[in-house]
Amino acid sequence: MKKNRILATTAGILAASLLLAGCAGSGGGAPEGSGGAGNPEAIVTTNGTEPENILIPTMTNEVGGGKILDLINATLVYYDVDGAVQNELAESITPNEDASEWTIKIKPGQKFSDDTEIKADNFIKAWNYGANPKNGHLSGYFFEPIEGYSADEGKDVPELSGLQKVDEHTFTVKLKEPTSDFGLRLGYSAFAPLPDVAFDDLEAYGNAPLASGPYMLAKDGWEHNVKVDLVPNPNYEGPRTPKNGGISIVFYATQDAAYNDLLANNLDVLDALPDSAFGTYEDELAGRSVNQPSAVFQSVTIPNIDHFTGEEGKLRRQAISMAINREEVTDVVFSGTRTPASDFTSPVIDGWSDSLPGNEVLKFNPEKAKELWAEADKISPWSGTLEIGYNSDGGHQAWVEAVTNQLSNNLGIEAKGKPYAAFKELRQEVNDRSIKNAFRTGWQADYPGLYNFLAPLYATGAGSNDTDYSNLEFDKLLAEGAKATSVDEANKHFEQAQTILLEDLPSIPLWYSNVVGGWSESVSNVKFGWNSVPVYYEITKN
Missing domain, CATH: 3.10.105.10 (Dipeptide-binding Protein; Domain 3)
Structure with a gap:
């Protein structure tokens, strides 16, 4: 089962490849007249599932963990509500003439939630570790285009020869062959950076990771099999600035239970309604639902x-x-x-x-x-x-x-x-x-x-x-x-x-x-993106 920027390109073909066909639309939106700033300190509750693995980007390929990682991690680029590519941590991503080598410049001064700066090494080390077959990470395959990648199970390949540091905020990515949509892929969570401290004890880190994205885990924020609580990351300076006081992702045993909580205004946003509600949800939610491709x-x-x-x-x-x-x-x-x-x-x-x-x-x-x-x-x-x-x-x-x-x-x-x-x-x-x-x-x-x-x-x-x-x-x-x-x-x-x-x-x-989802009377500015995921950072609570 589970996300990019305006690229500095050398050919119009590459720029065109970064746009989604426009049939997804911007989705949901708030009921007429319900906009407004809301309470920026209020917590928005939503549904989710217990992550299969610890919260390491390259170890996750399912939506339970992916939903959390997309909120706590920034990537070089992100995908807006319509699927268009926008810069996040990247200042520029530039391919050579045939898209076989890419130069990536990171915006200086951006930090993880522990105040350490995000630099080129944080990407290079994270990608090398995730791509190493010896580590067996589920999303390691995403690094396959990069020179030096090996798919041999168990083989120890500690460094990708295609990754080269230029300076503190610049690195190059040499690919095995021209790959015109490589820049488009860089908004996927597997390409997120990791701080140096992650490699001291990856197991411990994955249970309480730092953040580079708009949210971070609250103290003791992951209550296994119950919920994950996220709060805004004060060090985040990117475009996905939270308009609420945090996201609480509640793990429900059934969608029916989640829907009943939504109807009672005990849950703010539900990203998938149960089939038992398909005949009634439009009336029961009275304009607070979405049904879009x-x-x-x-x-x-x-x-x-x-x-x-x-x-x-x-x-x-x-x-x-x-x-x-x-x-x-x-x-x-x-x-x-x-x-x-x-x-x-x-x-x-x-x-x-x-x-x-x-x-x-x-x-x-x-x-x-x-x-x-x-x-x-x-x-x-x-x-x-x-x-x-x-x-x-x-x-x-x-x-x-x-x-x-x-x-x-x-x-x-x-x-x-x-x-x-x-x-x-x-x-x-x-x-x-x-x-x-x-x-x-x-x-x-x-x-x-x-x-x-x-x-x-x-x-x-x-x-x-x-x-x-x-x-x-x-x-x-x-x-x-x-x-x-x-x-x-x-x-x-x-x-x-x-x-x-x-x-x-x-x-x-x-x-x-x-995506057939809904929201409670307590929230506004709810939109569902091209990939069916609510744009959580835009949601305001009344």
Whole structure:
């Protein structure tokens, strides 16, 4: 499952690549007449989930930890509400002619929350540590374009040869090959700096990290499995200045419980409403809700378990995909707040297409599904129950039950949901490869580009590649797209790469998610960004 600046570029192509297609909009907003400065000391409460890992940027690839990291960390650039790139810690980010080397200048005088200055070394050390295969960080893959990166598991690569310090506030990044959208990626939390003290004891630091962003942890701010309390960081001088007295992120066991608190004005902002409220929330929240497209993709993933390897596995995944009536689920369960998927990305991203060759595998065709399942049975007769794992704290039960009922009816098998109490528990089994059933997966874009939906999830060795999927032709097309000198050229390669995914189905696309959220009577100036996340620093409390 989970963010950039105006770049100093040498070509118009590069500048154009940093803008999101404008269909996401600025979202929510406050009810008419409810604006105003509010109380700058008041704490805003919102929902969240217990982070899977300690709060180290490169160790986090899920939304529970990502939400916190995006608030306490600044990056070189950030993405505004519409997905446009804006400078944050960077003074300038300048590529050479073919975008194979980038010069990054940091604004002098910016500080961590302990008063130490943020310098080039803080980026270089953090990126080197996160990229070192020996450290096994989940987001290490994001440093793959940099010269010297190695994907060899366990190999000790303490320094990336492509990172070179120029002076206290300047460093260069030499890439293995031209990468036109590298600057666009630098707003992702994995690229955040770390203070020197972090490396004294990374475990201790990750439980009580310093801040470079608009917020910092309150004293004893992380109460595990309960909440995280954040307060404004007085040393932050960037553009995301808080207009409130802090953010309290409460970890709810269910979305229904969070929604009930929202209705009672005991919770200020809820970023995902439960499906049980889809038919009533517009009336119940009376103008305090949003339903808008976002860069979020949902799927079902099946690991390499019995009956799901080789040609048999490919046939069964295709059969499952065609046995799912996505239109019915999005209409009945989600009341039109989801859109059936026609690819592996998102309609709000520039370059998206709903007419990729091979995407008929995502269309409901129960007759063909039965044929494919029968072909797979000739290889090895099916036995057992098909289970889809889901986290109960994420509001997934209704759609999982609907989908498993469809699979049972259309394939003539027994299928059912397998609930996990918390997202963290599900992801632990996925990450340690102990999971023995299908499971729900989702992806919230890190930055507004097609590449971000493809490389982290399906490239060989990628940190969020949940099934260790590997296809060398797919990898080659990704690489060709990454080094293209225009967005249109890059997207053509990414389209070709998706045709391979549509055949192999390393995950089974389900639907694109709208952000369907709401807020209480106690807050104003609520906006939801291109990636479905509320713009927390803009929220004011009455």
